[in-house]
Amino acid sequence: GLQRLKLDAIWLELLPATEDVTADQGRIKNFQRQLRAHGLAGRYCLLYQKPASDAHDLDGIRCIGMSKRELLDRLGGPNVLLNLAYSIHPPLLLKFQRRVFCDLDPSEIFYWMTKMEMGQSCHHEFWTVGLNVHGNDCQLPKSSLPWKTFYPLVDTQWFRVQPRPRTPKFTTVGQWYWGGAVEVAGEFPDLSKKIAFEPYLSLPRRVPDAQFELAMNITAADPERGRLQRLRWKIVDPHRVARTPSTYRCYLASAAGEFTAIKGVDVAWRTGWISDRAAAFLAERSAARLAAAIQASAQLCRGSFRFS
Incomplete structure (x- = not known):
């Protein structure tokens, strides 16, 4: 770029x-x-x-x-x-x-x-x-x-608008566990995706026509994997689907969009954080949606809305 x-x-x-x-x-x-x-x-x-x-x-x-x-x-x-x-x-x-x-x-x-x-x-x-x-x-x-x-950057020469997949699949790529430490209100809360996703784990049962997938570092021996699968979440290996930039782009294109949960400290502190991954998902679905998301982010900067 x-x-x-x-x-x-x-x-x-x-x-x-x-x-x-x-x-x-x-x-x-x-x-x-x-x-x-x-x-x-x-x-x-x-x-x-x-x-x-x-x-x-x-x-x-x-x-x-x-x-x-x-x-x-x-x-x-x-x-x-x-x-x-x-x-x-x-x-x-x-x-x-x-x-x-x-x-x-x-x-x-x-x-x-x-x-x-x-x-x-x-x-x-x-x-x-x-x-x-x-x-x-x-x-x-x-x-x-x-x-x-500054807004998360995405190169639209590489992340191009892709046809919507036939299966309504929503996914995200990340770390299920997180060792970072930040003090919030005198405590050091768990900042992992594991905790952030907890309120949304019933979503696959509530929306049975859609597929919800997590590209997270959850091994086959981890009890979390079985728990999530019983709740109808599909687990894939992030080191396979995002091994290279090209496989990462293909993986994003295979989904209708991203569904993720923001770690609690960004919610509590109302940081307005948006990931480069979210920008890449938007770019592969629609340039118009990417522009709309940027406008929405500008509203967030002015305090019009926030994570909740």
């Missing part, structure tokens, strides 16, 4: 090394294969860090794709880094002329920024998908940072 806008953009990705060298090499090859498939061969720099560390020092990093010399040459001229969820840390981060923090999970980012360094002291701009961050009813932890909001 940035290239189509005539911007000289590259993909910068950090890969911390593990103890399994063979697995690491497999990840590197898969990364390269996917970027080639999307027209980004020669437009990326994969930073392979061995050993892994929270400090990202270019001296201890192997550059794959673009060479270290080429990267340093770019850093020597005008440049901007869109740093997704604080992926790149100092000292490498500080080599960029302009640094933009892009928040994709406002409840956790805003909370932990009140507790520890999360990049708030080393970026020039702060963007969030928490569309209600400036709303009067937003309950996110107070922040002195000049947050700007």
